[in-house]
Amino acid sequence: MKPKFLILMVSASLLAACDHSTPQASAPATQEPAHAASSAKAEARFEPPAESTIPNDDFGKQIALGRQIFMDPGTYAKAYVGNQLSCENCHLDAGRLAHSAPLWGAYPMYPAYRSKNHHVNTFAERLQGCFNYSMNGKAPPLGDPVLVALESYAYWMSKGEPIGTSLPGRGYPKLAKPAQAPDYARGETVYKRDCALCHGDDGQGQQAASRTVFPPLWGPQSFNWGAGMEQITNAAGFIKANMPLGRGNTLTDQDAWDVAYFMDAHERPQDPRYKDSVAATREAYHDTPDSLYGVTVNGHVLGQGISTH
Template sequence: MKHMRFILLGAALSLAACDHATPQLAAPVAKNPAPATSTSKKQSAFVPPSESDIPNDDFGKQIALGRQIFIDPARYAKAYVGNQLSCENCHLDAGRLAQSAPLWGAYPMYPAYRSKNHHVNTFAERLQGCFNYSMNGKAPPLGDPVLVALETYAYWMAKGAPVGASLPGRGYPKLAKPALAPDYARGETVFKRDCALCHGDNGQGQQSAGRTVFPPLWGSQSFNWGAGMEQVNFAAGFIKANMPLGRGNTLTDQDAWDVAYFMDAHERPQDPRFTGSIQATRASYHDTPDSLYGTEVNGRMLGQGQPTD
């Protein structure tokens, strides 16, 4: 995040996505060839269609609308958004980038049972959850044009992907537990060194011409306590693979865990499932060491919620 050239978000992410399709020069053949490595897996990874492949017909118009909503929900889905985030803040390159929960990895896995709400979810219901939690808004009703467009975009993005197969690059990487327990002070040091340039010293991100360029990481305009990113393990995996922007996999695993802990140890809007008791809400929905909801950090109980401005 230290280099201002990464403010050119679209260009940086497009280059990162293109790595999956760019041929590599052949290396000299070793006398004792090593077993296939992650490079071979990367070369055979799923490649979604590009924006230029969107068909020029009525179906293509729905794909294009879904992409617009995904990139700028505050403009195209305003009635359902309650903060300054966009979908691609957590699903980079308009939902294309591997290791960033890409749409092409998610769509083929639904319908699926989710422990979060204890029933089999359709993909449309999964999208509703994103509006409830990550966008701190309200879910569009099933069949709403916003959901139809987003599902059409995801369907098209996954064109050619096998149904029910967990593709390489789907979701966020799962990091092994760190050698040292995640620490607030160490995380703050990482944040100031590698994150504050883009997200601000106070973690509230940056805007340009009324649009969020770098998202707020906590506070009233960030994701609420019900979002998956509030879990330190999820945040650490995303950060390790993708941050600083354009320089993913440059932080150590320990740094990723520490700065994820630091980010999630700040207050944010209340979990929509809250019924009046922080501890009861934790017991029902956050009963994991990876959630700081309902725990005390620096003498302060987390989970009290922060009203939306």
């Protein structure tokens, strides 16, 4: 396991959650058919440039700063961060790893219309959403040095890619619907067996020397109810491809669905779009079987929010 993974992890982000919803116009197919497996293996996957090739000039300084913010937003973007997560919790290997929503898969797809906010988003606006939801913070204003540096990092990582083309490894895998509906009790069993070692029995992650080594998956320091990782489909795809850390694709699809449900069936900070009531907010933003916001699980109506103080 690489040391940098131990410093910035992930399983959840397993979750964290940057909002990982995909631009509407280019959503990938649900699942690759079996007969396509051999051709997929032969298909060349985009390789982002090595960190050592960051140019030694003023633009290179912005790229390097973007990488620092990406890896440690609590230090380099403190004013805009409201929890203990880092960007790398959901976008592994400094945003480079295929099937973990890599930066090189996202940057060439913008501007794009997104149903989440019903307008065409620039890439900078997409980054703002990550701060609002995954980081449970506040969006840097457009043109802020934090956004400029992050966009510079994503641009550099994506050089040589075709614009507007969804490449293999972009986003998270889309798993076929499970044979059995996702289940809390089965998910808890999977969590205790495969996730608790890193994320803790209470899901609150682990810290070392005041740095988050493994992120909290729910509770006050995790992503909020507006983040893309609260959608069970996103969480299941991420978990299947990448978790347990370093052993991706070892869980069954059913296990991935079940543990995603279990993770998302816990309370977390309120959706910043909350208005009037949980029921009204669900109707406006979460009215899908993919979200547990406003759903009663184990006698508790989820979506009440949780204090971050």
